[in-house]
Amino acid sequence: MRDIAIVAFAQSDHLRRTDECSEVEMVMPVLHSVLAQTGLKTSDIGFTCSGSSDYLAGRAFSFTMTLDGVGAWPPISESHVEMDGAWALYEAWVKLLTGEADTALVYSYGKSSPGSVRDVLTRQLDPYYVAPLWPDSVALAALQAQALIDAGETDEPALAGVAARSRGDAADNPHAQLPGARPQGDYLVQPLRTGDCPPIGDGAAAVVLVAGDRARDLCERPAWIRGMDHRIEAHSLGVRDLTDSPSARLAAERAGAFERPVDTAELHAPFTSQEVVLRKALRLGDDVRVNPSGGALAANPVMAAGLIRLGEAAARIQRGESDRALAHATSGPCLQQNLVAVLEGEAQ
Amino acid sequence: MTAAPSPEVLRAPLVVEFPFTRSLGPVQSAFLTGLRERTVLGVRTGDGTILVPPVEYDPVTADEIRDLVEVAPTGTVTTWAWNASPRRGQPLTTPFAWVLVKLDGADTALLHVLDAPGPDAVHSGQRVRIRWAAERTGAITDIACFEPYESESESEGAGGTAAPAHSGLFDDLVTGITAPARLDYVYSPGRAQTDYINALADRKTVGERCPSCAKVYVPPRGACPTCGVATTDRVEVGPAGTLTTYCIVNIKARGLDIEVPYVYGHIALDGAGLALHGRIGGIPYDQVRMGLRVEPVWTEGARFPDHYRPTGEPDADYDTYKELI
Numbered sequence: 256m257r258d259i260a261i262v263a264f265a266q267s268d269h270l271r272r273t274d275e276c277s278e279v280e281m282v283m284p285v286l287h288s289v290l291a292q293t294g295l296k297t298s299d300i301g302f303t304c305s306g307s308s309d310y311l312a313g314r315a316f317s318f319t320m321t322l323d324g325v326g327a328w329p330p331i332s333e334s335h336v337e338m339d340g341a342w343a344l345y346e347a348w349v350k351l352l353t354g355e356a357d358t359a360l361v362y363s364y365g366k367s368s369p370g371s372v373r374d375v376l377t378r379q380l381d382p383y384y385v386a387p388l389w390p391d392s393v394a395l396a397a398l399q400a401q402a403l404i405d406a407g408e409t410d411e412p413a414l415a416g417v418a419a420r421s422r423g424d425a426a427d428n429p430h431a432q433l434p435g436a437r438p439q440g441d442y443l444v445q446p447l448r449t450g451d452c453p454p455i456g457d458g459a460a461a462v463v464l465v466a467g468d469r470a471r472d473l474c475e476r477p478a479w480i481r482g483m484d485h486r487i488e489a490h491s492l493g494v495r496d497l498t499d500s501p502s503a504r505l506a507a508e509r510a511g512a513f514e515r516p517v518d519t520a521e522l523h524a525p526f527t528s529q530e531v532v533l534r535k536a537l538r539l540g541d542d543v544r545v546n547p548s549g550g551a552l553a554a555n556p557v558m559a560a561g562l563i564r565l566g567e568a569a570a571r572i573q574r575g576e577s578d579r580a581l582a583h584a585t586s587g588p589c590l591q592q593n594l595v596a597v598l599e600g601e602a603q
Numbered sequence: 604m605t606a607a608p609s610p611e612v613l614r615a616p617l618v619v620e621f622p623f624t625r626s627l628g629p630v631q632s633a634f635l636t637g638l639r640e641r642t643v644l645g646v647r648t649g650d651g652t653i654l655v656p657p658v659e660y661d662p663v664t665a666d667e668i669r670d671l672v673e674v675a676p677t678g679t680v681t682t683w684a685w686n687a688s689p690r691r692g693q694p695l696t697t698p699f700a701w702v703l704v705k706l707d708g709a710d711t712a713l714l715h716v717l718d719a720p721g722p723d724a725v726h727s728g729q730r731v732r733i734r735w736a737a738e739r740t741g742a743i744t745d746i747a748c749f750e751p752y753e754s755e756s757e758s759e760g761a762g763g764t765a766a767p768a769h770s771g772l773f774d775d776l777v778t779g780i781t782a783p784a785r786l787d788y789v790y791s792p793g794r795a796q797t798d799y800i801n802a803l804a805d806r807k808t809v810g811e812r813c814p815s816c817a818k819v820y821v822p823p824r825g826a827c828p829t830c831g832v833a834t835t836d837r838v839e840v841g842p843a844g845t846l847t848t849y850c851i852v853n854i855k856a857r858g859l860d861i862e863v864p865y866v867y868g869h870i871a872l873d874g875a876g877l878a879l880h881g882r883i884g885g886i887p888y889d890q891v892r893m894g895l896r897v898e899p900v901w902t903e904g905a906r907f908p909d910h911y912r913p914t915g916e917p918d919a920d921y922d923t924y925k926e927l928i
């Protein structure tokens with residue numbers, strides 16, 4: 256298998272509203288940044304893959320507008336996933352593994368501000384038995400949180416601790432929407448308080464993947480992707496054990512996460528309670544640095560937040576602050592789908 | 604050419620609404636018809652697990668499953684969440700609990716809501732029963748909600764042979780559902796398109812020039828798709844232009860009060876790097892031709908030209924517009 260690395264990562268500032276920017280205007284600076292970091296030009300990119308959702312935009316084929324930002328003429332090799340950009344990165348990784356391309360640009364973005372993201376996300380649920388009840392994303396996460404509390408896996412003070420640690424760490428992240436600890440607030444849907452929930456906002460991210468030795472030319476310390484896998488669980492919530500995440504565990508196993516300890520984990524846990532589930536499923540001990548970026552509790556641009564976890568983990572390796580990191584992305588209610596990547600830097 | 608100003612961006616409500624109509628397979632049809640008849644059906648998997656709500660394929664083995672059973676309208680809450688602020692479309696308009704309920708006889712839980720006076724009146728392990736909707740149509744909302752139900756926990760072990768088989772046959776089976784969906788947005792077109800729309804209010808057409816390739820985009824979207832860079836130099840184009848290509852429309856669209864046949868064309872406004880489209884009027888449809896010089900016709904209060912008409916100038920030379928076709 257070819258060695259493939261993340262050599263550059265950029266993200267926008269994550270903001271509650273970005274009315275002055277169209278999607279392409281929001282994405283373009285991020286694309287320019289990753290290209291500038293590597294010195295690559297659009298014409299050097301072998302494959303471009305993006306992730307976003309029409310339901311956030313309220314418009315069909317909304318992603319085509321952002322192609323203007325990558326310089327899609329003359330024609331380029333391009334693909335799109337109607338998912339978080341972490342899955343676009345997976346597609347690009349496979350494309351590079353096959354040898355079909357040597358470099359890939361992956362980007363994703365989400366503008367939650369035009370609509371109500373809690374309502375929008377109900378449309379991804381089972382349309383026969385669940386979606387007609389309009390259970391919003393916070394309500395479903397709250398059911399999972401209560402199941403954890405009933406099982407003795409956590410309690411409200413522990414969840415508040417996750418929130419405080421995440422937002423405290425985000426104080427060092429210039430892109431975060433909620434930097435610095437803040438009050439837990441009232442119940443949004445009990446047992447989850449405002450502080451247990453992610454901010455709603457707009458943002459974008461991009462990474463560049465490169466295969467083989469070329470990665471060393473473009474980046475002082477590339478973040479090599481040692482393994483990546485994604486798994487899904489049953490659609491029906493009532494079939495699943497909400498206190499566990501067998502799909503995250505299996506993806507981690509197949510990605511090689513359990514072969515050696517990791518020192519850093521960037522977890523896509525938009526709700527505090529989901530970090531509890533993931534720490535257990537991914538066997539992360541207290542010695543693992545979890546979400547030094549602040550994670551999704553500090554900035555959760557839907558459809559980009561998972562890609563940002565991969566980017567943040569890679570950037571930490573590039574800066575020499577991590578040698579082996581786990582990056583995780585999720586999609587669907589209550590951690591239904593999970594992607595895990597293992598990233599490593601070479602000995603310094 | 605001036606740097607684009609940054610006025611307040613435009614915003615407008617955008618409602619996306621659609622009635623999803625879906626057909627049902629045999630298991631979903633039986634389940635939803637059953638709800639209409641106040642009967643709750645589950646499905647038994649190969650290993651004897653009873654799934655409620657039922658599905659057509661085993662979530663573990665992916666085997667097709669059709670073995671319907673009847674379960675009780677009473678059950679036990681497995682987890683819950685108190686919703687103090689009901690949102691549009693949710694089953695109750697007063698504060699309620701979201702619940703997963705394992706019905707007596709089932710091994711899996713159904714998502715619904717519980718009508719209770721407050722969070723202190725809800726707990727996992729609580730006994731509940733279905734409150735049926737007064738009018739039932741064969742939908743999950745035929746269960747109006749659950750309500751607390753004082754009884755001992757079902758002593759019989761859930762699942763297994765406790766649930767009696769059911770044929771799934773009813774008179775007048777429900778074979779489809781209509782699931783209305785409505786999402787409300789406030790759309791903002793961003794800076795570049797706001798500038799374009801605001802200029803149209805003054806009956807001016809503006810584009811933006813790419814600083815790299817110098818092409819002028821009309822309407823502007825803020826980026827040059829060829830160069831992948833921001834287009835920030837604002838340029839006024841037109842008002843006159845050249846018809847680069849056209850078609851003759853012979854079918855009258857519903858709700859459109861334009862007589863057919865009429866001509867719809869691509870118009871390269873003078874100074875623009877690509878053509879926009881509009882209707883061509885003021886000339887018989889069979890005299891329209893490529894290269895025709897046209898100008899916009901505005902109607903009172905309109906925010907865009909109603910149509911374009913001939914200016915009377917000589918036709919443009921083909922070489923002047925061949926790159927814009």
Ligand SMILES: [Zn+2]
Pocket residue numbers: 813814815816817818827828829830831
């Ligand atoms: Zn250009």
